[in-house]
Amino acid sequence: xxxxxxxxxxxxxxxxxxxxxxxxxxxxxxxxxxxxxxxxxxxxxxxxxxxxxxxxxxxxxxxxxxxxxxxxxxxxxxxxxxxxxxxxxxxxxxxxxxxxxxxxxxxxxxxxx
Amino acid sequence: xxxxxxxxxxxxxxxxxxxxxxxxxxxxxxxxxxxxxxxxxxxxxxxxxxxxxxxxxxxxxxxxxxxxxxxxxxxxxxxxxxxxxxxxxxxxxxxxxxxxxxxxxxxxxxxxxxxxxxxx
Numbered sequence: 001x002x003x004x005x006x007x008x009x010x011x012x013x014x015x016x017x018x019x020x021x022x023x024x025x026x027x028x029x030x031x032x033x034x035x036x037x038x039x040x041x042x043x044x045x046x047x048x049x050x051x052x053x054x055x056x057x058x059x060x061x062x063x064x065x066x067x068x069x070x071x072x073x074x075x076x077x078x079x080x081x082x083x084x085x086x087x088x089x090x091x092x093x094x095x096x097x098x099x100x101x102x103x104x105x106x107x108x109x110x111x112x113x
Numbered sequence: 114x115x116x117x118x119x120x121x122x123x124x125x126x127x128x129x130x131x132x133x134x135x136x137x138x139x140x141x142x143x144x145x146x147x148x149x150x151x152x153x154x155x156x157x158x159x160x161x162x163x164x165x166x167x168x169x170x171x172x173x174x175x176x177x178x179x180x181x182x183x184x185x186x187x188x189x190x191x192x193x194x195x196x197x198x199x200x201x202x203x204x205x206x207x208x209x210x211x212x213x214x215x216x217x218x219x220x221x222x223x224x225x226x227x228x229x230x231x232x233x
Contacts, residue, residue, distance in 0.1 A: 009153070036224075041226065043116075043117065043204065043206075043223075043225050044156070044204070044206075044222075044224040045224070049221075099168070099169065100158050100169060101158070102158075103155030103156050104155050105155050106155050
């Protein structure tokens with residue numbers, strides 16, 4: 001069963017525009033949530049993570065995400081994107097009691113000048 | 114601190130041939146993962162090691178895939194014989210903690226650059 005769904009496979013935006021990448025998960029137990037970024041020809045790098053506490057999580061490169069338990073979502077946002085943000089973004093989850101990271105399908109963010 | 118190293122970066126083989134990938138995790142990292150990332154999909158866990166022992170290989174196609182981490186440091190992943198559907202990027206990742214501990218589950222996994230395998 002799919003635990004993580006990224007609703008958009010591709011998101012094109014103009015430079016300096018805001019962006020939101022959507023992620024929903026399916027679980028009735030507690031989860032840990034992560035966003036990873038994969039730049040072209042590079043390995044994945046952690047952007048941010050939600051473990052507990054404040055539902056608004058700030059990460060690197062100006063990204064932030066908000067955990068919404070009632071909507072089982074963990075959408076990633078940035079108020080103003082740059083060309084250098086062009087990459088593939090992956091949402092991932094660890095279910096309580098599990099010992100492995102399950103990734104979504106990824107969203108390719110393309111920044112147009 | 115050096116990152117996770119993988120080699121080769123690219124490999125092209127014909128179906129039914131054999132291939133091996135190598136990974137050297139960050140020094141001191143006890144837990145090592147191998148993932149398969151098919152084009153257009155997220156990474157899928159193949160096998161997880163803690164030191165030189167296997168923690169989870171439930172999604173490893175054991176009829177053709179094998180992996181080892183004999184000295185608890187670097188690891189190799191082998192495919193024999195390869196099929197067309199094995200074309201993918203094979204990612205290696207490591208974390209500092211031991212599998213199953215709360216601290217390790219919350220930790221960042223450090224990924225290597227991957228090996229892109231093309232099976233013709």
